[in-house]
Amino acid sequence: MAVSDFAVAAAPRRFSLLGNLAIQRLLLLLGLLVLWEIYARIAGDTGMIAGPSGILRAMGPKIFANPKVVAAIELTLFELAVAYGLSVVFGVVIGVAIGMTDFGRRCFNPIVVLLYSVPQVVLLPLIVLVFGIGPLSKIAFGFSHGIFPVIVSTITGMRTVNPTFLHGARAMGASRFQTIRHVIFPNMVPAVFAGFRLAMTLTLLGVLLAELYVSISGIGYFTQVFAETFDPSPLFALMTVLTVMAVALNELVRLVEARFTRWKN
Amino acid sequence: MAERSALDSSGIVPRSIQVGFVAAVIGLWFFLTLGGHVHLLLLPDPVKVWYAMVQLAVSGQLWAAAKVTLLSILKAYFTAVIPGLAIGFLVSRTLRSVQFFEPIFSGIFSVPLTLFFPLFIFFFGIGPNSKIAYGGLYAFFPVVITSIAAFANTDQLYIRAAQSMGASQLQLFRRVYFPSALPGILTGLRIATVVCVASVLGGETISSTNGVGHAIALQAELMETARMYAWVVYVVVAVVALNMALSVIETRTERK
Structure with a gap:
């Protein structure tokens, strides 16, 4: 019992890239940008919508x-x-x-x-x-x-x-x-x-x-x-x-x- | 709302000063216009504005434009409130998702979404739909932000007590979460109302074919300022009445 308690307490302290909230938010943002880009390339009307790459260009x-x-x-x-x-x-x-x-x-x-x-x-x-x-x-x-x-x-x-x-x-x-x-x-x-x-x-x-x-x-x-x-x-x-x-x-x-x-x- | 006592505006002296303020504004209006101190095109005299108000009401223009605007506001409101409350509740389920999503929503809300208004026109046209989408999106954020905070702040003690007495999920929501979150939710709904009204009217003013905001902008362009003021007076009176009604509702629920 005591050992497992320790394990639970120690887990968040280890540096974990995916566990970091800021990184997770960044990943969400990236994911949305990728979806937007895919949508703009495949389904979007070029007279109406520009994907992130088009905006950058x-x-x-x-x-x-x-x-x-x-x-x-x-x-x-x-x-x-x-x-x-x-x-x-x-x-x-x-x-x-x-x-x-x-x-x-x-x-x-x-x-x-x-x-x-x-x-x-x-x-x-x-x-x-x-x-x-x-x-x-x-x-x-x-x-x-x-x-x-x-x-x-x-x-x-x-x-x-x-x-x-x-x-x-x-x-x-x-x-x-x-x-x-x-x-x-x-x-x-x-x-x-x-x-x-x-x-x-x-x-x-x-x-x-x-x-x-x-x-x-x-x-x-x-x-x-x-x-x-x-x-x-x-x-x-x-x-x-x-x-x-x-x-x-x-x-x-x-x-x-x-x-x-x-x-x- | 402990502030209410010190900000209490009742009492004869404050009340009479407030009434005096309104009277002074109207008095100043008469003085400026009838005394010829200001160009009549910029500020027509109150009597003219009153005639314009009557004429708008009699000719049916008032109702025709108000119907469009009110319907847009109502649709925008529900577009904002229903997903706002649902997402707010879902996000509030775990501390981690609160920490993850709350800064995202407040971050977006701190950017004036008016920036994107041309996109709404672009995608939804200049009819009422663009205003509904714009108002709905704008008002979604205060609802979701306040409801996350309201649901997440439910006292754990109450939840555990209800659970140990064998409350079902539905009972837990109805008897614990919802009553506990209600004051916070109402604050969000109030902000959403104000945001919806302002953004629908704003959208109509900037670019529209219909509605009260459009009427104001059109009369200004035609230099029919008496009519423009007539519309403005109608909007101001309606908004003040709405605000009073909202604060009555808010005080009622606080007393319970």
Whole structure:
């Protein structure tokens, strides 16, 4: 009995390539890619679907060698960066202003939540009417998507401070500024960064929605061109580039988050 | 939901400030438009919008477009919820499959699937089907992610107790897993509702032949802004009502 218990306990410790979850996930991904490739080669309509190899072949000449497409991707990144920066700054300021007092929270939190719940896409045509079909409307729409999660999470972060810490700080004679700097601020960080991460996804969503709705030089324009000419491989390749971009940005925010929440562990 | 007490919005002062906020928005609207402070093409006065709303309702356009959109939302919702709950439950069976699949689903959900919207148009056409597929896929992820967490967090003690009292698999599911997971599942269903509404409307706005989103985009293109605002007001009112109904349902189930 004791021997078999040992064997069970020891088994996972041995390094096993197939037992590793990350490797298993990678294998699943590879398997799906292979199935996709087989499907694209055997059954797929070449005017509709491109396999992974076709996408890779199109990636160089049709995406990265085309300066207009590269400029479109850069423009989208620029719109995203401006919209995200504005969301974070204004979101934190408004969130702090509302979350500072109990009164402010009780009055304005429901209003923020109400505004957050409206599907903003119905305002997209209006945003385009006001801000035009250039980058400005994309920035405005990304901003209006990104700011709400930041406000909501800042408000939440400000109110989830453990009262014991506040009492402790006060008992040790901390000033109001010191309390904010050393107790409230570090405590806000996890909730606020959860909001920052969601804001990144939503800002990108807003920018992309506006790009797809109307665009004269951005990626929305090129997805339309590729789709209308029934040329699937550059379309799929452009989407692959954007997906990689989205995943990378997400990981970036997650890394920053991990860096600022180290104190928790 | 222990937060509710501190975020409680009842009480006379907060309520009156909230009502005041809505009144201020409407007041500002009147002030800007009737005072001539803003271009009437961008913001028509509320009376005009009200007439447009009445006209949309009377002429039957409202119902015709709403029917298309509501049906699409409903179909997308069930496309998302049924496989979402089933897969969520299956994945939650073992710790290993939770560890394997959960990061995959949350990873995909953190990418804005709007990226792939042109593909949906490409494969399903510009009719309602592309919006159903897009909304359904988008809303699938919150359902599956929350239901994995909800089912996997069932207290082992309850499961063992039920098993030792001789519960069958079906009884175990009905009496232990399901009630224990219900709050988490409802959160997922709520997110799925919001996602479905937003993505179907979004799809219709971007590229469609029919539906409320299409109507809004069309009126904007025709510069018929009074009509566009009329549609927007209808959507906002409907969504706010839906949200209130959902939070009532959520509070009811929490009390049990």
